[in-house]
Amino acid sequence: MSELTQPDSSQLSETAMRRLAELRGHGGTGRPFFTSDLSVNEFLLVREAGFRPLGLVLGSSIYHVGIQKGRWTANQELDRLSQAMYHARELAMTRMEAEAKDLGADGIVGVRLEIEFKEFGHNLAEFIAIGTAVKGDQPPATGGTWLNNKGIPFTSDLSGQDFWTLIQSGYAPLGLVMGSCVYHVAHRSAFNVVGTFGVNTEVETFTQALYDARELAMSRMQAEGEALDGEGIVGVQLKNLAHTWGGHTTEFFAIGTAVRPLRDDHRITTPTMVVPLTDR
Amino acid sequence: MTGPHSRRPSAREERLDHQAIPTGLLSVQEAAALASAGFTPVSEVIGAVANTVTPTGFYSAGFPQWGPGGVVGPMAYGPQTYTSSSGNLRVGVPSRITALKAGYRTALSRLSAEARAVRADGVVGVRLSLTVGYQGGAQLWRFLAIGTAVRSGGATHTETPFTTDLSGSQVAAALHGGWVPVALVIAPCMAIRWVDWTSRSQRGTFAANVEVEAYTDLINTCRHQARQDFAVAARAGHAEAAVLTDMSVEFEIDQQEPVCTALVTITGTSLAGFARPGPRIAPLAILPLRQGRTDV
Numbered sequence: 001m002s003e004l005t006q007p008d009s010s011q012l013s014e015t016a017m018r019r020l021a022e023l024r025g026h027g028g029t030g031r032p033f034f035t036s037d038l039s040v041n042e043f044l045l046v047r048e049a050g051f052r053p054l055g056l057v058l059g060s061s062i063y064h065v066g067i068q069k070g071r072w073t074a075n076q077e078l079d080r081l082s083q084a085m086y087h088a089r090e091l092a093m094t095r096m097e098a099e100a101k102d103l104g105a106d107g108i109v110g111v112r113l114e115i116e117f118k119e120f121g122h123n124l125a126e127f128i129a130i131g132t133a134v135k136g137d138q139p140p141a142t143g144g145t146w147l148n149n150k151g152i153p154f155t156s157d158l159s160g161q162d163f164w165t166l167i168q169s170g171y172a173p174l175g176l177v178m179g180s181c182v183y184h185v186a187h188r189s190a191f192n193v194v195g196t197f198g199v200n201t202e203v204e205t206f207t208q209a210l211y212d213a214r215e216l217a218m219s220r221m222q223a224e225g226e227a228l229d230g231e232g233i234v235g236v237q238l239k240n241l242a243h244t245w246g247g248h249t250t251e252f253f254a255i256g257t258a259v260r261p262l263r264d265d266h267r268i269t270t271p272t273m274v275v276p277l278t279d280r
Numbered sequence: 281m282t283g284p285h286s287r288r289p290s291a292r293e294e295r296l297d298h299q300a301i302p303t304g305l306l307s308v309q310e311a312a313a314l315a316s317a318g319f320t321p322v323s324e325v326i327g328a329v330a331n332t333v334t335p336t337g338f339y340s341a342g343f344p345q346w347g348p349g350g351v352v353g354p355m356a357y358g359p360q361t362y363t364s365s366s367g368n369l370r371v372g373v374p375s376r377i378t379a380l381k382a383g384y385r386t387a388l389s390r391l392s393a394e395a396r397a398v399r400a401d402g403v404v405g406v407r408l409s410l411t412v413g414y415q416g417g418a419q420l421w422r423f424l425a426i427g428t429a430v431r432s433g434g435a436t437h438t439e440t441p442f443t444t445d446l447s448g449s450q451v452a453a454a455l456h457g458g459w460v461p462v463a464l465v466i467a468p469c470m471a472i473r474w475v476d477w478t479s480r481s482q483r484g485t486f487a488a489n490v491e492v493e494a495y496t497d498l499i500n501t502c503r504h505q506a507r508q509d510f511a512v513a514a515r516a517g518h519a520e521a522a523v524l525t526d527m528s529v530e531f532e533i534d535q536q537e538p539v540c541t542a543l544v545t546i547t548g549t550s551l552a553g554f555a556r557p558g559p560r561i562a563p564l565a566i567l568p569l570r571q572g573r574t575d576v
Contacts, residue, residue, distance in 0.1 A: 011557045013318025014434025016460040017401055019554035021438050024518075033515050035507065035548065037524040040450040044457040048563055056507060056524060062495035066488045084489040091491060095500075118531060124483055124492060126499065126531075164563070271567035 036132040038110050042160025046109060049167040051134040054103045058130040059095025063088035065123040073186050075209040077216060078249065081182035085251055089113060089178065092129040093155070100153045105133035106146035107154035109163050111176055113255065117244050125243075131155065140172060142262050148174040149229050156257040158235055166234070170263040174228045178255040179220025183213035185248045214238060217252040230258030296398050299323055304428035305405060310448025314404070317455040319430040322398045327390030327425040332418040333379040337541060338362075338472040341372030345537060359494065361473040361501035365509050371472065376543075380468045383423040384408065388443065388464065391425040395441040400429030402442040404451045406464050408547065444549040445525050458556040461549050462519040467510035468545040471502035475538045498542050499529065506544040519550030 036043055036053045046053060065088075068080040092113070100108050111131035118124045133153065136146045148154045156163060156173035166173065186205050196203070217238070225233045236256035243251060304321035306314070311321055339345050343362070357371075364377045387408070395403045406427035413420040427443070444451060444461035451461060479494035481487060506527075514522040526547040533540045 009316050009318040010433035011318070012455055013401075013432040014436055015554055015557050016317075016455050017432045017434055017436040017438060019552055020401075020442060020460050020462070021436055024438065024440055033511060033520055033522075035511055035514070035522045035524060037527070040446060040454045040457075040459075040523060043523060044453060044459075045563060047457070053521070058503065060496065060500055060503070062492045062499060064483050064487050064490050064492050066490075067486070080489060087489065088491070124495070126495075126529075130527075165565075168565075269565050271565040273569055274566045275569050 037130065038132050038160050042110065042163075045160045045164040046132075046134060049164045050137045051106070051109075052137060054100075054105050054133040054135055056130070057096050057099040057103070057105075057108060057133045058128060059092040059097070059099065060126060060128040061088050061091040061095070062118075062124060062126050063091070065125060067123065073189065074184065075186045075205060075212065076184050077213070078182045078184055081245075081249075081251070082180055085115075085180045085182060085253070086178075088125070088127040089115075089129070089180070092127040093176070096129040096131060097152055097155065100131075100133040103133050104135065105153045106136045107156065107173065108133050109156050109173075110159060111155050111157045113157070113176070113178075115241070115243070123244075131157075140262050146172065150175075157255065158257055162235065165268065166259065168268045169266045170261060171231075171234075171259045171266065172262050174230050174258040174260050175224075176255065177221050177224035177228065177230075177233060177258050178253065179217040179222070179224065180254075181213050181216035181220070181252045182245075183209060183216075183250060183252060185209040185250070187248060213250070213252045214254075217254040221254040221256060225256075225258040228258045229260065231261055233258050296323060296394070299398075304430075305426070306428050306448045310405070310452075313449040313452035314430060317452040318433045319402070319404075319451075319455075320433065322400045322429040322431050325391055325394040325398065325400070325403055325427060325429045327387040327392070327394065328423065329383060329386040329390065330420055330422045331379060331383055332415065333375070333421045334418060335374075335376040335379060337374045337376060338371055338470070341374045343371040343472055343539075357474055359474060359476045359479075359497075361471050361498050363472075363502055363505040364470040365505050374470055377468060377470045379421060380410075380545075383410065383421055384425075384466050384468075387423040387425040388466075391427060392441060392443060395429045395443075396439075398429050399431065399437070400441050401432045401438050402430050402444070402451075402461065403427040404430055404444055404446065404448050404461075406443055406445045408445070408464070408466060445547065446523070446549050454551060456556070456561060459521070459551040459553055462517045462552050463514075463550050464547075465510060465514045465522065465550055466545065466547045467506055467513050468543065469502055469506035469509055470541060470543050471498055471505065472539055472541045473498040473501075475533075475540055480538065495531075495540060498540055499531065499544075502542040502544045503527075503529065506546050510546040510548065514548070514550035517550055519552050521553070522548050522550040524548040 034053050034055045065084040066080050068078045108131040114128050116126045154173045155176040233256040239253045241251040302321045303323045305324050362371050364373045409424045411422045442461045443464040445464050475494045479492050482490050482492045528545045530543040
């Protein structure tokens with residue numbers, strides 16, 4: 001461990017305690033104050049990547065999701081629900097971005113997009129976007145700014161660890177991109193159910209429905225990435241969210257971070273291998 | 281007033297005074313991480329308080345109730361959100377929020393007093409909890425703060441130990457990065473708003489896809505105020521930064537009156553930067569030889 005040049009441990013605690021004593025004595029330094037919901041490790045890594053947290057930013061919207069009649073026996077997208085899920089998230093995201101812009105941020109990292117269906121009232125959900133606004137100590141080494149091609153702070157749902165790795169390897173996030181599709185999977189006819197009773201077989205209508213719905217969500221996300229002139233989308237998660245609509249209606253939600261290259265080589269320091277001595 | 285521990289059970293006091301071996305609630309990793317930053321565990325410390333509470337809401341604090349005929353009432357206040365904090369306080373502070381603040385404050389000050397008693401410099405991994413029970417006709421709110429007291433190996437010690445809900449490993453990481461925890465901060469805030477006719481139609485069963493403006497406004501205003509309160513409280517200790525560990529929202533719609541209320545609680549730790557001795561440690565990129573896709 002000698003190459004890590006750890007300071008003498010008691011020296012470290014001693015300096016920390018002196019700072020604390022000084023703080024209790026005559027107060028702060030007048031430096032700007034910020035809050036963040038990053039974990040300590042993430043916070044330190046974001047600093048290491050050359051960004052300064054400015055503050056916690058969030059946007060939220062309580063949305064009434066309209067109702068839509070779907071045919072019991074049809075595989076179909078419930079476009080009204082898709083629109084609702086998309087529009088409400090967009091509202092929350094825009095409000096979060098506006099807060100970040102007010103702080104003069106270059107971007108927002110560690111964005112979480114959450115949906116909570118409230119138990120009071122019909123079809124009411126809170127859509128909330130929350131993240132930490134950051135500002136680069138310096139503009140990118142290759143020139144330009146950290147803002148994305150629309151002139152607004154970049155957003156990213158990557159963790160502090162992933163963000164650090166991304167910047168190290170010469171990529172910059174552009175924006176959180178998402179696609180949503182609420183799909184109704186057809187109920188099978190009684191004839192069909194009886195026909196497959198006790199048989200191992202594929203239920204093709206179900207398979208087809210899942211393919212179609214995922215494809216719609218993914219292609220919408222991809223279209224958003226292209227609108228940002230991204231090179232690609234990393235950290236994509238494809239979620240099936242049943243929400244409160246019962247077994248046959250599911251939201252397929254794709255979310256990821258569109259990235260652009262900052263330079264041509266994308267290498268990071270060769271990682272050191274470790275065999276962790278923890279149980280799992 | 282005597283110290284919060286004037287009624288401390290003497291057996292516990294005795295044990296803490298004569299404790300020969302360090303105890304605490306740290307895992308081996310946490311203890312090792314803290315040792316690398318020069319802190320050793322002393323003992324576990326707790327702060328507890330049980331209060332009987334009659335949790336009244338905004339009505340008792342001055343927010344007008346719906347009158348007969350619906351003329352006087354929340355409507356008189358217009359479509360605006362009011363909170364329990366001074367920023368946009370117009371209707372007084374509900375006893376529920378006063379009880380929450382007082383309970384957490386007492387539990388945390390008793391925790392700090394125990395830490396001082398064992399000559400600790402800080403308390404790490406503090407867990408705060410509130411259990412609501414019933415006794416007689418009243419509610420019994422039991423607040424508990426429990427953590428591990430740690431002491432610095434250096435010569436400088438502090439009169440007021442720092443408190444934090446960060447784990448031992450996180451505290452060690454922060455210290456190595458040049459940040460020292462200052463205090464655990466918890467900021468609860470309540471808000472109330474009249475649900476106007478527009479919003480009532482927006483949430484109807486047959487309403488289209490639409491944002492329910494009153495609810496959004498309530499939640500946003502309450503969260504905004506709670507964040508401000510949190511920042512003010514964190515800054516009060518002359519800290520420079522704060523990391524949030526929890527932000528919870530309780531949302532309630534009144535069954536009788538056309539109003540909605542929210543309670544937002546923000547918990548976190550304030551931090552102060554210091555010039556750490558020795559050369560800077562750059563993060564080490566590692567490749568764990570583990571199976572599967574696990575996060576380190």
